[in-house]
Amino acid sequence: MQPLDAFLARVRPQQTPVLVVRRAALMANLAAMQAACDAGGVRLRAHGKMHKCSALARLQVAGGAVGLCCQTVGEAEVYGAAGIADLLVTAPVPPWGWRRLAALAGASRVSAVVDSEAQLALASAAAVAAGNTMGIHIDVDPGMMRAGVPPAEVGPLMALALALPGLRVDGIQAYCGHHQHLPGGMERRTAALAWSDRLAALVAELGAAGMAPRQVTGGGTGTFAIDIASGVYTELQAGSYALMDVEYADCGGPDGHWPFRPALFVAASIVSARHASHNVCDAGLKAFHTNGPSPRVIVPDGSTWRSMGDEHGAIMPPGDSTEGALVWLQPGHVDPTVALHDAMLVAGEDGTLERWAIDARRFTPPIMVQPGREQR
C-alpha cells in the first residue's frame, strides 16, 4: 500500500465535501477481522449500521461473514433486497416493525432481538400471519440499561419464545457498547472478561435447563480480540473495524495496537482563503456529526478543524491557501457521520474511483403514507 499522503495526493473527487473510502485499507481491514474470527472459530456478523452500504455489506459476506447485523427495520429491508441472505436486527423492534420483518423473512433468514413478552407476542403473530418463520435472539443487558433483560430473566423469556408459534429461537445477544471505547489494554480487558464470565455462567444455566443457545452473538471492534478469545461468543458483531474513525484510533486496540487502518476520509475544498489564521473549507456540521471527537485533519498535516456552521469549517493553521485545494479529514465518529451522506467514493491505489450508495441510511418508505389521504 502506498504511504497515505501519497495515496491521498492522487485522489481527485469532482465534488466536495464527500466521503472517500481507501479501498486497499478497507479490504485489508475486512480480511484482518475475518482472519481473527476464523482463527478463533467465531462467526463474523458484520454490523451494517456503521456503513449503511449494501455494496460494502456484500463484500463482507463474500469475504466470509455469515451475514449482517442491522440496527433498524429499514436497514434489514435494504440489505435483504440487496441479497444479504442472513440478517439479525440487533435493537428492539418497535411494534410497527414486526409485520415488515416477517414479510422479509420469506426471502432472507431474519432474526431479531427481543427483551419483552410483548415483543415475542407481536413477533409470533406477525410470523404466523406471513406464513414465515421469524428468528429470535433474547437480548441480555450487560449493564448498559439501554435494552435487554437481566441474565436472570433470559430463561423465562426464552421458554416463552420456544412455546410460541412461528418463532425460531436462535440464541442470545449480549452487546457491551459501554466497553468498546474504554482505555485499551487492562481496563477494557478487565471489564470485557468480567462480563464474559457472567455470560458463560448464563449459557451454562440455559444449557442445564435444556435451552442451550445455538448462538451467542455480541462483541464489537473495541473488544474484538478479547471477545473472540473468551470462548463464549459464537458470533462477533463488529462494525467500525471496516472503516475506523478518530474515536477508535485514539482509544487503541484491545491489545493496545490496531490491526485495522483508517479507511474512511472526507475530502473538502478550500472555498475562502483570506485570513492568515485559517482557511475556510466546505465541510461543516452537515459533513461531520460532532457528537464524538472532532474530525482529524490529515492534509494539511498538523492543522485542526473547527466548525464554522452547517457547511463551513475552519482549517487552522491554513496550509495551502489556494481556493479549491483539497483538505483531507478523518471522521471523529463514523456511524452518524456516514448517515449524513448519501454515497461514498471508493478510491483504488491505481486512481480509480467508484461510487457506492449509502442505500441503507435512514429512509421513510414511500408506501408509508398515502399523500393527502386520511390515515388508517
Add this chain to the structure above:
Amino acid sequence: MQPLDAFLARVRPQQTPVLVVRRAALMANLAAMQAACDAGGVRLRAHGKMHKCSALARLQVAGGAVGLCCQTVGEAEVYGAAGIADLLVTAPVPPWGWRRLAALAGASRVSAVVDSEAQLALASAAAVAAGNTMGIHIDVDPGMMRAGVPPAEVGPLMALALALPGLRVDGIQAYCGHHQHLPGGMERRTAALAWSDRLAALVAELGAAGMAPRQVTGGGTGTFAIDIASGVYTELQAGSYALMDVEYADCGGPDGHWPFRPALFVAASIVSARHASHNVCDAGLKAFHTNGPSPRVIVPDGSTWRSMGDEHGAIMPPGDSTEGALVWLQPGHVDPTVALHDAMLVAGEDGTLERWAIDARRFTPPIMVQPGREQR
C-alpha cells in the same frame, strides 16, 4: 389551530424515528415572515439550506418569496430542477462548481456570492463557455472571518466583476450568522444596528462610485425584524423561521417574542421500557444532530432526552412505558438534523399525512465518477 398536545395525539406515523411537520404552523410561519417583509418593502429570499426540501421551497415562492437561497451547488441544482426560477448561492463556490452553476443559469436566474478575484475569473469563464449569464453578489464579511471581503475591498471586486464578460452584478451579500442567536432584545439589536450602519455607509460609497448595488441581501431569522427595519437590506435570507428549533425558541425573537411557532418535530417510539428511571426510544444520534442544544421532549411533558447511541435515546422520567408509545421531540438545531433524514411527514390538523422528500440534502451526482474507470 388545535392545542399542540391535542394535535400531536392525532398524528400516527407508521414508522419512527421520523420528522413530522405541523402544516398549520408551517403555513402560519411562512405567512408571518412574508407579511413582515411585505410591510417593510423587503424581498424575502427564503434559505433552502435549512429544509433542503423542494416541496417546501415551492410553497415559499408561491407565498411571495422572490426565490431561494442555496448553500451548495447541489442544492441549487435540485431547486432549479424543481422549478425554482431565481436562485442565489450564499456560500463561496468551489472551483469545480462554476461550470455546473453556469449550466443551471440557462433555465433559472442564478446568482452566487464571490469573495475573490479568482472566483470571478472562474465564474466569468464558465458563463462564457456555457453561453449563459452568471449573476454575482460580492460577499461582505461582517466580522465572522468565515467568508467575504472587508467593506473596503468590495468596490474593487465589484469593479472587476463589472468588467468581466458573462457576469451580471446583482449586488452585495452581508450575512451576520454571529448575530442570529445573541440574547433577544438589546444585545442582538445593538450588534445588528451597528453593522447595518456600516453597511449603509458601504452602500453609499458604492453609489458615489457609480456602482450602487441593486440588491443588498442578508439577515436571518434571529434578526429579521431589525434587518427589515434597518432600511439597508433589500432582501431577507431567513430560513429557520419556517420550522424553528429549540435553539431559536430559547434565544427569543428580535423583540423578545416570536411570531413563529414550532413546526418541526421528531416522532420516536418507545422500544424498551424496563427501567423505572427511563424509557428507551428509537431516536438517537442519527435522528438528531447534537451540535446545538439537546432536542426538547414535548411528549411526555417534562421529560428530557439523552443520547444512548446511534439509534437509541433515553427519555427521563419515562412517562408512558408501553412499548410503541410515541415520544415527540423538537430538534435542537434544525438544519443539520434535517440533513440526517430523507423525508418529512407533513401533518394536517385533520389527521392527513403527506410525505415530502428532503431532495436537496447533500448528494453526490451519479455522473460525478465513472465506476471503475480511471479518473480524468
